[in-house]
Amino acid sequence: MTPMFEDAEKDPVLDSAVFELEEEPLRTELVLRQYELLKRADRSILVVVAGIDGAGKGSAVNLLNEWLDPRHVRTLAFGPADEQEAARPAMWRYWYNLPAKGHIGIVFGSWYAPLIAQAARKKPDAEAVDAMAAAITRFESMLAADGVQIVKLWFHLSKEAQQARCDELLSNPDTAWRVSDIDLKVARKFSRLREAGRATITATHTDAAPWVVIPSADARWRIAATAREILKALRHSDVPTLSPAAGPTRGRVKNQFAGLDYSACLDKDEYEKRMLRGMARLGRAVRSRDFGNRSLVLVFEGDDAAGKGGSIRRITRALDARQYGIMSVAAPTDEERARPYLWRFWRQIPALGRIGIFDRSWYGRVLVERVEGLAAPGDWQRAYSEIEDFEAQLVAHGAVVVKFWLSITQQEQLKRFHKREKTPFKAFKITEEDWRNRKKAPQYRQAASEMLLHTNTSAAPWHVVATNDKRLERVTVMETVAQALERALGHDAEED
Amino acid sequence: MTPMFEDAEKDPVLDSAVFELEEEPLRTELVLRQYELLKRADRSILVVVAGIDGAGKGSAVNLLNEWLDPRHVRTLAFGPADEQEAARPAMWRYWYNLPAKGHIGIVFGSWYAPLIAQAARKKPDAEAVDAMAAAITRFESMLAADGVQIVKLWFHLSKEAQQARCDELLSNPDTAWRVSDIDLKVARKFSRLREAGRATITATHTDAAPWVVIPSADARWRIAATAREILKALRHSDVPTLSPAAGPTRGRVKNQFAGLDYSACLDKDEYEKRMLRGMARLGRAVRSRDFGNRSLVLVFEGDDAAGKGGSIRRITRALDARQYGIMSVAAPTDEERARPYLWRFWRQIPALGRIGIFDRSWYGRVLVERVEGLAAPGDWQRAYSEIEDFEAQLVAHGAVVVKFWLSITQQEQLKRFHKREKTPFKAFKITEEDWRNRKKAPQYRQAASEMLLHTNTSAAPWHVVATNDKRLERVTVMETVAQALERALGHDAEED
Numbered sequence: 001m002t003p004m005f006e007d008a009e010k011d012p013v014l015d016s017a018v019f020e021l022e023e024e025p026l027r028t029e030l031v032l033r034q035y036e037l038l039k040r041a042d043r044s045i046l047v048v049v050a051g052i053d054g055a056g057k058g059s060a061v062n063l064l065n066e067w068l069d070p071r072h073v074r075t076l077a078f079g080p081a082d083e084q085e086a087a088r089p090a091m092w093r094y095w096y097n098l099p100a101k102g103h104i105g106i107v108f109g110s111w112y113a114p115l116i117a118q119a120a121r122k123k124p125d126a127e128a129v130d131a132m133a134a135a136i137t138r139f140e141s142m143l144a145a146d147g148v149q150i151v152k153l154w155f156h157l158s159k160e161a162q163q164a165r166c167d168e169l170l171s172n173p174d175t176a177w178r179v180s181d182i183d184l185k186v187a188r189k190f191s192r193l194r195e196a197g198r199a200t201i202t203a204t205h206t207d208a209a210p211w212v213v214i215p216s217a218d219a220r221w222r223i224a225a226t227a228r229e230i231l232k233a234l235r236h237s238d239v240p241t242l243s244p245a246a247g248p249t250r251g252r253v254k255n256q257f258a259g260l261d262y263s264a265c266l267d268k269d270e271y272e273k274r275m276l277r278g279m280a281r282l283g284r285a286v287r288s289r290d291f292g293n294r295s296l297v298l299v300f301e302g303d304d305a306a307g308k309g310g311s312i313r314r315i316t317r318a319l320d321a322r323q324y325g326i327m328s329v330a331a332p333t334d335e336e337r338a339r340p341y342l343w344r345f346w347r348q349i350p351a352l353g354r355i356g357i358f359d360r361s362w363y364g365r366v367l368v369e370r371v372e373g374l375a376a377p378g379d380w381q382r383a384y385s386e387i388e389d390f391e392a393q394l395v396a397h398g399a400v401v402v403k404f405w406l407s408i409t410q411q412e413q414l415k416r417f418h419k420r421e422k423t424p425f426k427a428f429k430i431t432e433e434d435w436r437n438r439k440k441a442p443q444y445r446q447a448a449s450e451m452l453l454h455t456n457t458s459a460a461p462w463h464v465v466a467t468n469d470k471r472l473e474r475v476t477v478m479e480t481v482a483q484a485l486e487r488a489l490g491h492d493a494e495e496d
Numbered sequence: 497m498t499p500m501f502e503d504a505e506k507d508p509v510l511d512s513a514v515f516e517l518e519e520e521p522l523r524t525e526l527v528l529r530q531y532e533l534l535k536r537a538d539r540s541i542l543v544v545v546a547g548i549d550g551a552g553k554g555s556a557v558n559l560l561n562e563w564l565d566p567r568h569v570r571t572l573a574f575g576p577a578d579e580q581e582a583a584r585p586a587m588w589r590y591w592y593n594l595p596a597k598g599h600i601g602i603v604f605g606s607w608y609a610p611l612i613a614q615a616a617r618k619k620p621d622a623e624a625v626d627a628m629a630a631a632i633t634r635f636e637s638m639l640a641a642d643g644v645q646i647v648k649l650w651f652h653l654s655k656e657a658q659q660a661r662c663d664e665l666l667s668n669p670d671t672a673w674r675v676s677d678i679d680l681k682v683a684r685k686f687s688r689l690r691e692a693g694r695a696t697i698t699a700t701h702t703d704a705a706p707w708v709v710i711p712s713a714d715a716r717w718r719i720a721a722t723a724r725e726i727l728k729a730l731r732h733s734d735v736p737t738l739s740p741a742a743g744p745t746r747g748r749v750k751n752q753f754a755g756l757d758y759s760a761c762l763d764k765d766e767y768e769k770r771m772l773r774g775m776a777r778l779g780r781a782v783r784s785r786d787f788g789n790r791s792l793v794l795v796f797e798g799d800d801a802a803g804k805g806g807s808i809r810r811i812t813r814a815l816d817a818r819q820y821g822i823m824s825v826a827a828p829t830d831e832e833r834a835r836p837y838l839w840r841f842w843r844q845i846p847a848l849g850r851i852g853i854f855d856r857s858w859y860g861r862v863l864v865e866r867v868e869g870l871a872a873p874g875d876w877q878r879a880y881s882e883i884e885d886f887e888a889q890l891v892a893h894g895a896v897v898v899k900f901w902l903s904i905t906q907q908e909q910l911k912r913f914h915k916r917e918k919t920p921f922k923a924f925k926i927t928e929e930d931w932r933n934r935k936k937a938p939q940y941r942q943a944a945s946e947m948l949l950h951t952n953t954s955a956a957p958w959h960v961v962a963t964n965d966k967r968l969e970r971v972t973v974m975e976t977v978a979q980a981l982e983r984a985l986g987h988d989a990e991e992d
Contacts, residue, residue, distance in 0.1 A: 027921030035924060061817055066809055069924055071826060071855070077818035082847075083579030108817050174776040177783070280670040287673065313562055321557055321604050322573035330567060334830045351578075359567070425523030428531060428565055 002205045003213045005194065008156035011217035019220040026227045027067050033234035034068050038102045041338070043147045045233050046099070047106045050116070050200075051155030052193060054162045054179075055216035060155065060226045061106055067227060074099045077108040087351035089397040090114070091139060095346035100338035101147065104230075111136055112200060120189070120196035133203035135393075142386050144208035145379075146340035151233045152204075152211045153226065154197060159190045161217035256449040256464065262409050265469035278478035279318040285485040286319060286355065295399045296355040296485060301363050302406030303444075304434050305416040307467045311406065311477045312357055318478075324355035329364060341365060341383070342390055352398055362387055366451045371443045384454040391460040400488040401460035402481055405452065406467045410441060498701045499709045501690065504652035507713035515716040522723045523563050529730035530564050534598045537834070538643045541729050542595070543602045546612070546696075547651030548689060550658045550675075551712035556651065556722045557602055563723060570595045573604040583847035585893040586610070587635060591842035596834035597643060600726075607632055608696060616685070616692035629699035631889075636705040638882050641875075642836035646705035647729045649722065650693060655686045657713035752945040752960065758905050761965035774974035775814040781981040782815060782851065791895045792851040792981060797859050798902030799940075800930050801912040803963045807902065807973045808853055814974075820851035825860060837861060837879070838886055848894055858883055862947045867939045880950040887956040896984040897956035898977055901948065902963045906937060 037043060047064070049057050065073055076097045085093045091111065099105035115132040118124055140150050157165075169175045201211045212229050216222040266274075285291060298315065300308040316324060327348045336344040342362060350356035365383040369375035375383075391401050408416070417434065420426040437444065456462045463480050467473035486492070533539060543560070545553050561569055572593045581589045587607065595601035611628040614620055636646055653661075665671045697707045708725050712718040762770075781787060794811065796804040812820060823844045832840040838858060846852035861879040865871035871879075887897050904912070913930065916922040933940065952958045959976050963969035982988070 024920060031921050031924050058817055062809065062813055065812070065822075067921070070805065070822065071824035075817055075822070077816075079818045082583075087578075172772075174772040177776055177779045276668075276670040280673055283673045309566065313558060316561070317555075317558055320573075321554055321571055322575045326561075326566065326571070328567035424520065425527050425563070428527050 002202050003154075003211050005156050005198065005213060008213050008215040009158040010215070011158050011161045012215050012221050013218040014220040014224055016220065019224060022224055026224065026231065030067050030227060030231055030234070031069060033231065034072065034104065037104070037234060038072055041101050043149065044099050044101045044338075045104045045149045045151060045230075046143065047104065047230065047233075048110050048112065048150060048152040049106060049108050049155070050110070050112050050153070050197075051214070051216065052157060052162060052190070052197070054165050055155035055157050056165075056219065056222055057108070057155050059219070060153075060214070060216075060222060061108065063223050063226065064104075064106060064230065068104065068230075072102070073104045073106065075106045075108070076110075078113070079109060084351065087353070088349060089393040089399075091135075091393060092346060092349065094139075095343060098143075098148070098339050098343060100335065102338070111139065112204075115204075116193075116196050116200050119199045120193050122192075124196075124199075129199065129203065133200075136204050137206055137209075138389055140204075140206065140209040142342075142382075142389070143340060145382060148340060149233050149236070150209035151229055152209060153229060154201060154211055154213045155216040155222065156197070156213050157215065157217040162190065165217075255445065256452045257407050257445065260407060260464065260466040262407075262412070262466045262468040264466065264472055266471040266475060268471070271471040271475060274475045275314070275478060278475060278482050279314075281482035281486065282315070282318040282478065285482060285489060285491065286323060288489060288491070290489045290491075291485075292353045293398055294485075294488060295350045295352050295394075295397075296481075297350065297394055297399050297401045298355070298357045298481065299361045299363070299401070299403040300357070300359055300406065301361060301367065301404065301448075302467070303408050303413060304437060305413050305420070305429075306406035306408045307470055307473050308359055308406055310470060311404070311474055312359060314474045314478060315357065315481060319355060323353070324357060325350065326357045326359060329358065329360040341379075342386060345390070349394060349399075362390065363451060363455075366455075367444065367447050370447050371440060384451075387455055388457055391455075391457065395459040400485055402484045403460060403462045404477060404480075405448065405462055405464045406473065407464060408467050410438075412468045413438065498698050499650075499707050501652050501694065501709060504709050504711040505654040506711070507654050507657045508711050508717050509714040510716040510720055512716065515720060518720055522720065522727065526563055526723060526727055526730070527565060529727065530568065530600065533600070533730060534568055537597050539645065540595050540597045540643065541600045541645045541647060541726075542639065543600065543726065543729075544606050544608065544646060544648040545602060545604050545651070546606065546608050546649070546693075547710070547712065548653060548658060548686070548693065550661050551651035551653050552661075552715065552718055553604070553651050555715070556649075556710070556712075556718060557604065559719050559722065560600075560602060560726065564600065564726075568598070569600045569602065571602045571604065572606075574609070575605060580847065583849070584845060585889040585895075587631075587889060588842060588845065590635075591839060594639075594644070594835050594839060596831065598834070607635065608700075611700075612689075612692050612696050615695045616689050618688075620692075620695075625695065625699065629696075632700050633702055633705075634885055636700075636702065638838075638878075638885075639836060640704035641878060644836065645729055645732070647725055648700075648705060648707045649725060650697060650707055650709045651712040651718065652693070652709050653711065653713040658686065661713070751941065752948045753903050753941065756903060756960065756962040758903075758908070758962045758964040760962065760968055762967040762971060764967070767967040767971060770971045771810070771974060774971060774978050775810075777978035777982065778811070778814040778974065781978060781985060781987065782819060784985060784987070786985045786987075787981075788849045789894055790981075790984060791846045791848050791890075791893075792977075793846065793890055793895050793897045794851070794853045794977065795857045795859070795897070795899040796853070796855055796902065797857060797863065797944075798900065798963070799904050799909060800933060801909050801916070801925075802902035802904045803966055803969050804855055804902055806966060807900070807970055808855060810970045810974060811853065811977060815851060819849070820853060821846065822853045822855060823857075825854065825856040837875075838882065841886070845890060846895075858886065859947060859951070862950075863940065863943050866943050867936060880947075883951055884953055887951075887953065891955040896981055898980045899956060899958045900973060900976075901944065901958055901960045902969065903960060904963050906934075908964045909934065 037045065049061060051057055061075060065075070076099075078093060081090075081093070094107075094111055097105075115129065115136065118128050118132065144150060166179055169179050201213075205211045214222055214225045214229070286296065298312075300312060302308055312326065316326070325348070332344055336347075345358075345362045348356060348358075362383075365375055365387070366380050370380040394401055417430055417438070420430045452462050452464065465473055465476050533541065545557060547553055557571060561571070572595075574589060577586075577589065590603075590607055593601075611625065611632065614624050614628065640646060662675055665675050697709075701707045710718055710721045710725070782792065794808075796808060798804055808822065812822070821844070828840055832843075841854075841858045844852060844854075858879075861871055861883070862876050866876040890897055913926055913934070916926045948958050948960065961969055961972050
């Protein structure tokens with residue numbers, strides 16, 4: 001049942017004798033449970049603090065820092081987006097600041113701020129409210145599925161109690177500074193904010209991340225209720241489980257590579273002419289004024305030795321080194337391992353006006369991690385929709401997302417493996433692992449087919465390229481990127 | 497000897513047959529050496545790319561990414577500072593982006609950009625040039641001492657060769673986009689930029705980080721020379737060693753705590769009155785418009801159980817949770833361990849308008865790491881001057897740095913240890929380690945005395961506070977912070 005405000009507006013008071021009895025056991029168990037949490041590599045707690053202004057949210061956070069061991073608590077307070085944040089999708093800063101597993105994060109001015117602000121307008125845009133609530137629900141479900149337990153606290157009190165609290169602070173010059181202009185305004189708009197709170201809670205109260213209303217007029221009640229909720233979350237030691245992902249087809253998916261023409265090729269003159277023109281198109285597009293409000297995300301996946309590195313190098317020759325970054329996906333660091341799967345990619349997404357090139361990517365989840373059994377089936381299955389959501393957020397914020405699957409035939413791969421082994425400065429590219437992976441080619445091909453089927457969205461389409469001929473591959477990649485960018489910028493695309 | 501431009505301006509050409517002979521062994525050894533580097537936890541290489549525009553710096557970087565395994569090369573390109581960068585000291589972004597040990601970083605638009613720009617003015621400010629060069633030299637020496645080998649390449653060619661290169665690009669519409677307005681301007685100002693380069697190289701050519709001039713008119717010469725320099729650095733497998741730090745007195749330093757009055761105390765009424773007033777002063781100061789151009793860095797060090805946590809909590813009650821962050825110094829993560837010592841603190845310093853509270857700090861280097869033998873003597877000894885430099889950069893950029901050493905008597909510490917052990921929700925604060933440290937009190941006191949002596953600068957002074965009486969401690973800390981901030985903001989400090 002969705003929690004309501006009525007009980008909180010009765011402004012209940014906790015007797016000081018009762019509080020004193022409760023304090024020591026509460027504090028003791030809080031600290032002990034916090035230490036248990038700290039040992040866990042699979043769980044963190046995120047406390048979302050929201051509510052009516054003047055309800056004592058700040059004191060509640062101070063209290064948690066006092067009662068818990070503050071070395072393992074991270075308070076995250078978000079104000080208006082700064083330049084760096086504004087240049088990335090709205091959720092970026094929340095991802096970026098997620099606490100590590102084992103830790104407790106307390107979030108102020110969270111992803112709820114825009115939703116509450118919209119809901120509190122004189123005439124809220126119902127569609128915007130629904131869209132924001134849906135985005136939040138998806139985000140929180142993903143975190144929950146990845147071991148982040150979310151505790152959402154709405155601090156509440158009656159209009160009269162709020163006014164009394166405000167008056168008391170104002171009456172003393174040494175406390176009056178605590179009451180900001182915003183607080184005074186809030187008092188006048190109590191009922192509208194109350195309705196916004198109700199709408200927010202109703203739209204975002206889920207099993208994965210439920211809301212709790214904390215009666216806040218009485219400091220002791222507020223403190224005890226807050227501590228009890230955190231304790232409840234700490235006690236709940238299971239990793240939250242979600243219903244299995246709805247998404248992927250479980251049966252055998254049609255081979256997505258069957259129709260590719262691996263024999264097509266390009267002669268040298270044609271290659272050089274088209275390459276130079278493609279580079280010029282890309283070079284002009286990324287240097288255009290319009291690109292300042294867009295970004296470019298290039299994803300390179302494909303068979304081993306299919307030519308990812310070579311294609312990426314050609315692309316970068318058209319770019320200014322100050323404008324792009326290449327992310328080669330390697331083993332995650334311990335800071336990355338301690339956070340949800342997509343964190344390390346959020347961490348790396350380019351700002352507006354910039355280009356991010358991913359040499360392998362978040363698709364590893366449904367490729368190597370799936371095939372090698374590094375991710376549990378439930379985890380890689382839900383990745384399809386998580387990735388779709390992730391890319392949709394990039395695109396909604398102005399990113400042009402171009403994804404390449406580079407494909408070669410088994411024979412061509414074998415030829416390239418042998419050639420690499422014989423070239424001293426390329427031998428490093430071939431390891432035992434490549435030979436092992438080659439033996440699993442059918443499984444990889446099956447995983448790739450399924451991935452293409454599930455994540456080929458109109459917002460972020462896949463381009464499957466046959467790369468037996470390197471010249472044709474590189475020209476195709478260059479022209480595809482140039483064209484995608486020109487279209488997005490509304491420039492007249494040149495003929496290909 | 498400082499490298500000069502004369503040879504490079506002869507625009508030497510490398511015969512293609514010679515190049516072909518050299519290419520394979522160069523590439524092979526580069527890759528093999530890169531793999532050796534990768535295994536090392538104590539070394540990284542930073543390649544600084546500078547030089548005359550149009551000399552092919554971009555192609556040289558592309559080449560390195562092609563010849564090395566690009567997964568372990570990180571290209572760092574800096575343009576004008578963004579909002580986040582501008583809100584922190586100038587060196588912050590270079591620190592923040594340092595590659596991990598084992599890796600190679602290539603830096604474009606580096607810390608040399610402002611120096612070169614200044615030196616290239618019609619009338620360069622000689623003092624500014626000297627100051628910038630000195631700051632760069634200190635920075636690079638610190639990196640070198642911490643295992644970062646710096647290779648500085650100046651790409652150079654004659655004025656005629658530059659013009660010819662430009663003309664060739666402009667003659668084809670598919671390459672003309674490569675020539676920016678800046679390049680055209682640069683061509684007209686060749687001799688001034690040449691002089692700026694000479695001044696820069698002369699002022700910053702050190703043993704720890706020498707410059708090399710790469711003749712760049714001929715692509716093959718440029719490529720081979722660049723690869724040879726990187727290879728030379730990779731071959732040089734020793735960790736760079738510096739002459740021992742000049743700084744600290746090696747003899748016994750006078751006990752800095754001898755004159756403290758541990759018996760002073762404050763009654764409850766006086767405490768509450770002064771505390772409320774102090775909080776109000778601090779609350780107003782950090783909310784003032786002027787504070788938007790300043791930041792506040794609070795450092796808390798001191799004896800175990802001396803009251804750091806309690807003092808920090810009182811301070812935060814005067815602050816808006818959106819404005820401050822508390823950094824509790826814990827064991828470094830693997831990303832932190834892979835970088836120079838100060839990196840994890842640079843990572844955390846507050847932007848303008850914000851407050852960073854450090855519960856223990858960079859002083860751990862000369863306290864716990866010294867006493868417990870976790871840092872080699874040479875490392876903690878040079879930390880004194882490194883820290884002074886670090887804090888000076890914070891202050892120069894507008895930070896108010898207030899450092900507290902909280903001191904209690906041995907008897908009072910024992911009392912607090914026992915009390916903590918008996919209070920269930922405080923028992924977590926006392927560990928075996930605290931008892932072990934207590935036995936080493938004389939060594940810790942000696943290290944602290946020496947630290948106070950060496951790092952008590954006028955820019956960032958220490959405040960040594962006797963904290964046997966908690967009330968007096970908290971009021972003193974609050975008032976000291978409020979006063980330091982009021983003074984820095986030019987507000988009339990209220991009487992204490």
